Amino acid sequence: MTADHTIANIYAALEQVMDPEIPVLSVLDLGMITAVTIEDDTAHIKMIPTFAACPAINFIQQRIQEAVAGATGMPVRVTIDKEAHWHSKRLSEAAKEKLRNFGIAPPGIHEGELRAEMLMNTPCPHCGSKNTYLRSPFGATLCRAVHYCKDCGMVFEQFKPVG
Known part of the structure; x- marks a missing residue:
């Protein structure tokens, strides 16, 4: 081989x-x-x-x-690998789609500095609405936040953006 x-x-x-x-x-x-x-x-x-x-x-x-x-x-x-650091831009587009299909919102797109506002109005992975709010910046794991969709009534997690 x-x-x-x-x-x-x-x-x-x-x-x-x-x-x-x-x-x-x-x-x-x-x-x-x-x-x-x-x-x-x-x-x-x-x-x-x-x-x-x-x-x-x-x-x-x-x-x-x-x-x-x-x-x-x-x-x-x-x-x-101690030379590299993970950031949410490493997720492929296919990975983001898999997250949505699994019911988790993918991280928002960012350029440079991460701010708390980036967790606001996250599109709902269930219905696509942006009429959502952040319930908690802390989800089931360190890498997720919890949101609520005002349109479909679903609670969902978001994979947090990481720089």
Whole structure:
């Protein structure tokens, strides 16, 4: 198997590693993978957490290791990339659509500075209305806020914008 073919197999395996808190998004959808290399017959994957204090990091690293080892038969080393920082612009457009379909509003688009106002009038993922309000800047996880839609009456979460 060539290195290019093995790298392709690694990426295919990573597509199957879903976020434990948002199971419709893979680590690739989230933009968590910063590098995939093969060094001394070992797959080396660098990743970044969506939030520094994310309690699922060790679990995600283990899932990556299991998926890639299963797909390639090689030893796998998964490390945190200390040179890169996650930001919400790393989410692909497909990931944003998957979030909406799952009932979570994607993060708002921002250029530079993040402000609290960015959580206001978030479009409802259920009906699309912007007639919403922020109920709490703190959701079920650190990366989400809770909103209410005045038009359809649904409570929903938003994946917070991160710079």
